[in-house]
Amino acid sequence: MCSTVQLSVIVPTYNEAPNVEELVRRVTKAVEGIEAEIVFVDDSTDDTPDVVRKVAASASIPVRLIHREARTGGLGGAVLEGFAAAESDACLVIDGDLQHPPETIPALYERFRHGDVDVVIASRYAGGGTSHGLADRTRVLVSKASTALTRAMFPIKLRDVSDPMTGFFLIDRRSVDQAVLRPRGFKILLEILARRSMRVAEVPFDFAGRHAGESKASFRQGVHFLSQLTALRFGKMSLFALIGGLGAIANVAIVWALTQLGVGYIIAAIVAAETTIIGNFLLQERFVFHDMRDSASAWWLRFAKSFSFNNAEALVRIPIIALMVESWQFSAVLATAITLVVAFIVRFVFHSLVVYAPRKPGAAPSRARQIVEELDAQAMSPGEL
Numbered sequence: 001m002c003s004t005v006q007l008s009v010i011v012p013t014y015n016e017a018p019n020v021e022e023l024v025r026r027v028t029k030a031v032e033g034i035e036a037e038i039v040f041v042d043d044s045t046d047d048t049p050d051v052v053r054k055v056a057a058s059a060s061i062p063v064r065l066i067h068r069e070a071r072t073g074g075l076g077g078a079v080l081e082g083f084a085a086a087e088s089d090a091c092l093v094i095d096g097d098l099q100h101p102p103e104t105i106p107a108l109y110e111r112f113r114h115g116d117v118d119v120v121i122a123s124r125y126a127g128g129g130t131s132h133g134l135a136d137r138t139r140v141l142v143s144k145a146s147t148a149l150t151r152a153m154f155p156i157k158l159r160d161v162s163d164p165m166t167g168f169f170l171i172d173r174r175s176v177d178q179a180v181l182r183p184r185g186f187k188i189l190l191e192i193l194a195r196r197s198m199r200v201a202e203v204p205f206d207f208a209g210r211h212a213g214e215s216k217a218s219f220r221q222g223v224h225f226l227s228q229l230t231a232l233r234f235g236k237m238s239l240f241a242l243i244g245g246l247g248a249i250a251n252v253a254i255v256w257a258l259t260q261l262g263v264g265y266i267i268a269a270i271v272a273a274e275t276t277i278i279g280n281f282l283l284q285e286r287f288v289f290h291d292m293r294d295s296a297s298a299w300w301l302r303f304a305k306s307f308s309f310n311n312a313e314a315l316v317r318i319p320i321i322a323l324m325v326e327s328w329q330f331s332a333v334l335a336t337a338i339t340l341v342v343a344f345i346v347r348f349v350f351h352s353l354v355v356y357a358p359r360k361p362g363a364a365p366s367r368a369r370q371i372v373e374e375l376d377a378q379a380m381s382p383g384e385l
Contacts, residue, residue, distance in 0.1 A: 092169070121203070
């Protein structure tokens with residue numbers, strides 16, 4: 001017997017008892033005209049399960065509870081368990097703290113019904129969306145920086161995604177290969193999108209303040225997110241770092257060799273810097289961003305962007321080192337190390353999002369570009385590795 005449920009609303013919760021009744025009320029109102037259910041997947045240590053049961057008894061739509069004794073996979077694991085238990089293939093994920101307004105559900109569902117996408121994402125950063133619910137400017141900055149870094153690590157799969165960090169989305173669970181997912185925490189959408197290419201649409205929404213209770217955001221969660229992100233995209237970033245390390249060694253070797261030949265150290269440093277910038281670019285083209293070249297701009301333009309940025313970055317970084325040493329009393333070695341770490345992240349983000357940014361749809365490559373790409377393909381053919 002086929003289910004008549006058109007939409008399953010999955011609500012992963014952890015100690016959200018004060019929000020349950022209001023959430024169910026607003027979701028119920030939002031899904032009028034849609035055969036819907038609410039599935040709470042709960043990992044709470046407070047009385048949230050009891051509150052859900054009480055509210056479910058008088059709710060006008062089906063409200064079900066899955067209470068997990070073991071928090072396997074964290075919030076991501078809870079969402080996947082909700083997918084498995086849902087009556088409908090159309091599964092909408094929403095937080096239990098009401099920062100995701102249920103009133104956006106109809107817009108997500110209507111867009112999903114077009115049938116041309118696998119997932120519809122509620123975005124804080126698409127046209128008309130806001131992130132007013134973030135507590136302060138620091139959290140806004142952290143959110144935007146995290147989003148930029150995430151998109152830099154997955155520039156092709158997240159090309160059409162402005163808010164991969166959101167926990168508010170509607171997805172066809174049949175498009176999710178749960179066998180390959182390894183949920184580690186609260187960014188389950190990122191996990192899903194990073195594992196395979198999906199057809200995506202976005203709907204803007206206003207990220208609200210919490211209705212009740214305390215935010216779960218913490219430094220520990222930030223570290224957990226970075227580890228999740230690194231695990232998903234470790235290969236590309238690690239190769240970028242390795243090439244940067246080889247470039248640093250080559251830089252020192254060139255300076256040493258030239259000064260031994262009597263060249264002034266300033267001239268030697270400039271020659272070494274420019275040589276390693278060019279060398280790093282060629283190695284990155286070959287080993288790091290090889291899968292993005294076909295959709296990016298022409299080779300000479302990629303080179304110009306990379307070369308200009310790296311030289312500008314060096315010109316900015318050196319005065320910052322001087323400021324840290326002279327005014328802030330850092331040691332020269334520590335100041336250099338800190339600025340190099342920051343420069344590494346900035347370079348990676350810039351190359352992923354700018355140097356290798358996909359061409360705009362419909363932009364036909366010039367004949368010069370076609371020739372360059374043909375020669376490039378020949379030079380990089382598997383037979384010549």
